[in-house]
Amino acid sequence: MTELSSHTEKLAKIRESIGQVVVGQENLVDRLLLAMLCNGHVLLEGVPGVAKTLTVNTLAKAVHATFSRIQFTPDLLPGDLTGTLIYDPRTHEFTPEKGPIFANLLLADEINRAPAKVQSALLEAMQEKQVTLGKETFPLPKPFLVLATQNPVEQEGTYQLPEAQVDRFMFKLKVGYPPMEEELIVMQRMARAQPLLEIAAIMTLEELMEMRAALEKIFIDEKVERYILRLVDASRYPENYGLELGRYLRFGASPRASIFLSLAARGQAMMKGRDYATPQDVKDVAHDILRHRLAISYRAEAEGMTSDDILDQILSKVPVTV
Known part of the structure; x- marks a missing residue:
């Protein structure tokens, strides 16, 4: 088996594995895999309840990546995202306390609800792949992808995303309602006390980085x-x-x-x-x-x-x- 066919088969297995949890949404899954390959961030726009969060979380499990979810709100502070410096009275020194942004996959839920200071902190992370706490700069883990969601219907309490930040998202995906037949499967699968939400890891992060290198060829x-x-x-x-x-x-x-x-x-x-x-x-x-x-x-x-x-x-x- 050639290197290319091996990578293609691995991606197909991930797609199939995610399909065991997420019904339909083939285009969404394909674009998220493509974003991981190309090291690009994704903006997801869709009404609530169409499996945006579930898909991202399942993808993280499939590639054995660390995952963080942050619910963006109007009172969110930059430190809630990036972390902060904690003062130790015994040593009289500040030590960094890293925030939830230090993960391979960061789900920024309802990103347009956060104020400008939070957006600017996220902007540095998206572009430079690093976070500055005080006078120190900390690199983010590799790979690092921001998968942000926004609700196209709800406008109250939201902020317009800066055009410079929107431009840093590789994809903007529109996630619509599923067809009735798919929604029937969703209902039958999820309307249980213990719905199936766990999948095994298909690929390691090292294999993902190898795929990125193969993309150059x-x-x-x-x-x-x-x-x-x-x-x-x-x-x-x-x-x-x-x-x-x-x-x-x-x-x-x-x-x-x-x-x-x-x-x-x-x-x-x-x-x-x-x-x-x-x-x-x-x-x-x-x-x-x-x-x-x-x-x-x-x-x-x-x-x-x-x-x-x-x-x-x-x-x-x-x-x-x-």
């Missing part, structure tokens, strides 16, 4: 890279591609979008057992990577147009080859 042709650049450029200058979208966009995707599209396309290829990325791999991940990077105008909102609608037009109009 996935080939992406320059033509595919140029296609990625055209997609991103079309979100900034749509008129150059015959798209009448200028009035619907305040600004387009950042250079991070190009980087993440390239990474995710190669990760998608690995999950499918290929050692090369195709334009279709780019298209498969484009919505999840770009939807939160397009700032739509008030006119677009008034006309009921979403960033996904805009992306549909961009993907249909921008040529794969020139």
Whole structure:
């Protein structure tokens, strides 16, 4: 068995194992695995009760990772997240007390309920993979992923996430209600005194880091890279591609979008057992990577147009080859 097929088989086993606990949500599970491969953070948007927390917790168990869940609230302090310095009166010294952020997988539940100071503390951790307590800087464990949830319906007591922070999330995933047949299975499985919530670890963190190293060997042709650049450029200058979208966009995707599209396309290829990325791999991940990077105008909102609608037009109009 080749190294690539071994990694692909391992990822398939994790997907199958999570499916023993989480019914449906295949796209969510695939994107979380892809985010782990590409070392990217994920923003989950969905109504309560659609298994967002359960899926993340189950994924942590499947890869034998440490897991922390923090319920974000308006009165949360940065120290509640990162930890603080504790004064010892016997030695007259301050010792660091590390917070729940020191975990491989951090679930930030209802992230948009926390104030700006907490968001800025999380921003350092997401970008620099480190936390500063007093004068000391502590590296976060490897891997370190933030999986944040927000409720699209509830707006009372919430804060708008800074655009710089939203841009640091590799994916923004929309999690909807399950189909009725899947919900029937959920009801039958979970409406018990002791529902099945435990799974065995399928993969170690060392194996995950090996997969990340193998991802570097996935080939992406320059033509595919140029296609990625055209997609991103079309979100900034749509008129150059015959798209009448200028009035619907305040600004387009950042250079991070190009980087993440390239990474995710190669990760998608690995999950499918290929050692090369195709334009279709780019298209498969484009919505999840770009939807939160397009700032739509008030006119677009008034006309009921979403960033996904805009992306549909961009993907249909921008040529794969020139």
